Amino acid sequence: AAGSPNETPKRDVDPLISKFPKFVEWFRRQGGFIDDRVTIGYEPGSNIRGMITTADIPAKTEIMHIPKSLIIGGVDWCQDFETIKKEMDMGPLSKWFDYFDFDDSSGSRLPLEWDRSDEPGSARRELQGLTPDDFTHRHIDWFEGDWGCLGGKEMISVFDFQAFKIYLTRSMNLGLMPMYDLMNHHNGKINTYIERDAKRGGVSVLSLVDIPAGFPIYNTYSWSGTKSTNDLFGQYGFVEDYPQLWQWNDSELERYRAYHRYVTTDNNDVNLDENPNHLGKWNNKLNFEHNSPFYEVLVISPTVAALLPTKHLTGVLGNGQLSLEGWRSVIDNHHATLRSSHVDALCDNAMRTLNSLPTTIEQDEKIIRHEKLRLKRLKEFGIEDANAADVVMAIEFRLAFKKALRLTMDVATQEREAFFKDTEVATREREAFDTDEL
Numbered sequence: 001a002a003g004s005p006n007e008t009p010k011r012d013v014d015p016l017i018s019k020f021p022k023f024v025e026w027f028r029r030q031g032g033f034i035d036d037r038v039t040i041g042y043e044p045g046s047n048i049r050g051m052i053t054t055a056d057i058p059a060k061t062e063i064m065h066i067p068k069s070l071i072i073g074g075v076d077w078c079q080d081f082e083t084i085k086k087e088m089d090m091g092p093l094s095k096w097f098d099y100f101d102f103d104d105s106s107g108s109r110l111p112l113e114w115d116r117s118d119e120p121g122s123a124r125r126e127l128q129g130l131t132p133d134d135f136t137h138r139h140i141d142w143f144e145g146d147w148g149c150l151g152g153k154e155m156i157s158v159f160d161f162q163a164f165k166i167y168l169t170r171s172m173n174l175g176l177m178p179m180y181d182l183m184n185h186h187n188g189k190i191n192t193y194i195e196r197d198a199k200r201g202g203v204s205v206l207s208l209v210d211i212p213a214g215f216p217i218y219n220t221y222s223w224s225g226t227k228s229t230n231d232l233f234g235q236y237g238f239v240e241d242y243p244q245l246w247q248w249n250d251s252e253l254e255r256y257r258a259y260h261r262y263v264t265t266d267n268n269d270v271n272l273d274e275n276p277n278h279l280g281k282w283n284n285k286l287n288f289e290h291n292s293p294f295y296e297v298l299v300i301s302p303t304v305a306a307l308l309p310t311k312h313l314t315g316v317l318g319n320g321q322l323s324l325e326g327w328r329s330v331i332d333n334h335h336a337t338l339r340s341s342h343v344d345a346l347c348d349n350a351m352r353t354l355n356s357l358p359t360t361i362e363q364d365e366k367i368i369r370h371e372k373l374r375l376k377r378l379k380e381f382g383i384e385d386a387n388a389a390d391v392v393m394a395i396e397f398r399l400a401f402k403k404a405l406r407l408t409m410d411v412a413t414q415e416r417e418a419f420f421k422d423t424e425v426a427t428r429e430r431e432a433f434d435t436d437e438l
């Protein structure tokens, strides 16, 4: 059992943990700064490797600084890929040898590694047609394609794939940032922010709030609602914790209609924006700009969600923390400006989508228990079945998606009174329009 006196603690034998001091030594030797109150460990619950505090860190403390000289790439996909490959090929002669040595990208499994087929029993089939079913392989397809970095050639070398995967899962727009990329993603518990060092070109990571000892240190892979939960799953293969931003359907009709989701005339006084940085509630367009033209729901908890969120609401994501009460209050303001005709359309679509799927939430909950048990048994027999693990991933995703769809319907029904009642007006206008047409 864990902690028994005869057992060597996991962190001493696991190179993904035990090599951290050597990595820190390298990082500091190369001019990087990292606070002593930070270590690496497996996050309780998820068991994902990530950064964890060893002592309390007050808000606004500089936790790390990555000098420009340690950042790899930052030019574009193709050049950065070539640089990473070249450095990896150099082995111990590369400045980044210790960085590559400590990398754990090969430990994560991405949807683009799934079998492409959607035959029964495949992970893709288990997505039941839900997004990202249509783009599980889009990054690799683009990369290999005529307009991508390989210009129509297939990637065959495992070393090329390793470089590609490191870049896809660890880089940000500035390139690959050693140490920074040991932080996991959490938009609810995000507790860091970055400051670019304009003069020297490096990057500092600071604590956003007080971080207690033994707590994971998080950043974000999706600022301000730019990537949905579906996008994150498609790229990284994990379903993010709350808040989740679910998107579905992308017809052109919705794109146009999305401009009319909110009541923005000045005879309505429901969206009181008290942010001193904003010009004023009616001047601040973000208050009334849809985050995306798709059907969309921002899920805060199993029972709280914002339907058809604005950019103002999704602006919180990745930029700060908001308590459940804080979310409740901004969502109440938001729902009061949201036209019920759009809520009805969203609710209808969520219901139709759910009804069109071959299994229900309750069935999926049983299926996933069974599939996880099967996977565990296979492991006990020493069998690593990648497809069985992919299938579990896909079912976990579709189950979370279905729960978001059901919550959308629940919120639309239970909070019916909260939305701006335009349904009758909209119906009358439509009828008048139809009569004119005749």
Ligand SMILES: C[S@@+](CC[C@H](N)C(=O)[O-])C[C@H]1O[C@@H](n2cnc3c(N)ncnc32)[C@H](O)[C@@H]1O
Residues within 6 Å of the ligand: 046, 048, 049, 050, 103, 104, 105, 108, 109, 169, 170, 181, 182, 183, 184, 185, 186, 236, 238, 239, 240, 241
């Ligand atoms: C930039 S790395 C983060 C650090 C990484 N876990 C490590 O130990 O090196 C990105 C990868 O971490 C994992 N990851 C990050 N955030 C996660 C989360 N919230 N849930 C599950 N996996 C996550 C995914 O495998 C992702 O591809």
